[in-house]
Amino acid sequence: MESTLHKIYHDPAHPAGLASLNKLRIAAGEASGVTPPLSQVKHYLEQDDTYTLHKPARIHFPRNRVLVTGVDKQFQADLVDMCEYVADNDNLRYLLTCIDVFSKYAWVRCLTNKTGTVVSAAFEDILSEGGIHVKLQTDEGKEFYNTTFKQLMKRYNTKHFSTASEVKCSIVERFNRSFKGRMWKYLTSANSRRYVDVKPDLTQAYNNAYHRSIQMAPAEVNKDNEKSVFNALYKTRPQRELCFKFNIGDTVRISKLRGKFRKGYEQTYTDEIFTVKERIGRQPPVYRLADLAGEVLKGSFYEPEIQHVVVDENKTFKIENILARKKVGRKKQVLVKWLGWPDSFNSWIPEKDIVEA
Missing domain, CATH: 2.40.50.40 (OB fold (Dihydrolipoamide Acetyltransferase, E2P))
Known part of the structure; x- marks a missing residue:
């Protein structure tokens, strides 16, 4: 049966060639007179590089929530590229955006460039207004990872960290979309390309608008109502039975981080193969991986980010x-x-x- 599966799958002229698991299974049944079990077809494809390297990779799926217990506990920060509008906005090229993860209160600063010195000065200005936070999460850009910014974090006793996940700082990125949406609407309404003058008004409007996740405006959140905000943010979800898809020791490929305009026919999973090192019982569950030399990878991985592959003694590598x-x-x-x-x-x-x- 494996030879039949191989012949059909690698025939570009066959209707089931280079197609899905189900199409291959049906075609193999028609060719041999006996429809193979789903598990047999799945096992065949899991050892085929053509299939495993190009299997469609999911981008949107449930992730673990960012849990913060109160205000002034954690910031997320990001840079927004506004270079297209530099000529109309006093040579300002970037927006530094920052949000309190718990209250959703946000700050926005305009920057002439994204050097460590300029970003650090702008962020210190935010700290002077927003207060010192215990943690700061950003992406791994050099604008945040440099000597000047590191010294700033040390001076304010703030733990700076990043995550290895494809979704880096989801809360500040969601704010960026909301803020830019308001900004584009203003520019259209005013028939203008100048945003710098209205930036404080847009920021204030956001902070004083009702936010569905916290059931009040960000500006209204304080130490006295933290408990009600916490309950709104982290309502108890029905607990599903914990079920792991992968076992410790399984060999897997990792989904590649796909750019916004990456074509679907490009390779979607890594050539390199890894092993499942640890299973972590969260909702949804995540996994720690190691390379084949035993070195553990940074971060954890969701089930849709990895794919089981079969590696046997006859496998060839390019x-x-x-x-x-x-x-x-x-x-x-x-x-x-x-x-x-x-x-x-x-x-x-x-x-x-x-x-x-």
Whole structure:
């Protein structure tokens, strides 16, 4: 049956060639007279690079909530590129946006550039107005990861961190969409490209508008009503039975971070293969992964971000380059870089083991 599956799947002229699991299963049944079990077709595809490297990757799926217990506990910050409007806005090129994760109260500062010095000065101005927060979450951009900003965080005793997830700072990014939406509407209404003068008004309007998630305006949140805000944010969800899709030791590929305009036919999963190191019982569950050398990866991964693959002793791996050659006695060996794998996996192999694709 495996030969039938392989013949059909890799035939570009066949209606089920390079298609979905179900189409392949139906076609294999028609070709052989016996419809193979779903598990058999799934196992075949999980060991096929063509399928596993290009399997559609999900971007939108439920994630763990960011849990913050009160105001002044955690900021999220981000930069918004406004270079397109620089000529009409006093040479200002960026907006530094910052939000209190709990209260949703936001601050916006205009920047001439995104150097560490300029970003740090603007963020210190926010701290002087918004108070010192215990934590700050940003993406891993150099505007936030530099000596000047690091010294600022140390001076204010603020823990600065980033996450490895594709969704970096979801709350401030959601604010950015709301703020820019208001801004674009104003520019259209005023028939203008100048936003800098109205930026304080837009910020104030946002902070004083009713926010559905906290059931009041961000400006109304304070220490006295923290408990009611917490209850609004973190209403008890019905607990589902915890069910893990992957087992410890499973071999998996990781979904590639897909840009906004990445085409669907480009590779969607990594060439490199990893193993499941740990299962974490959250809602939804997440996993810690390690590479095949045992080094644990930074961060955790949701089930839609990884894909089970079958690796057996007959599996072949593609070579990107031959880096060096040598002889060990009468045997020829080559140092190879494996396609899609980091340099730490470069290795010497017998030259005779190389086969033409």
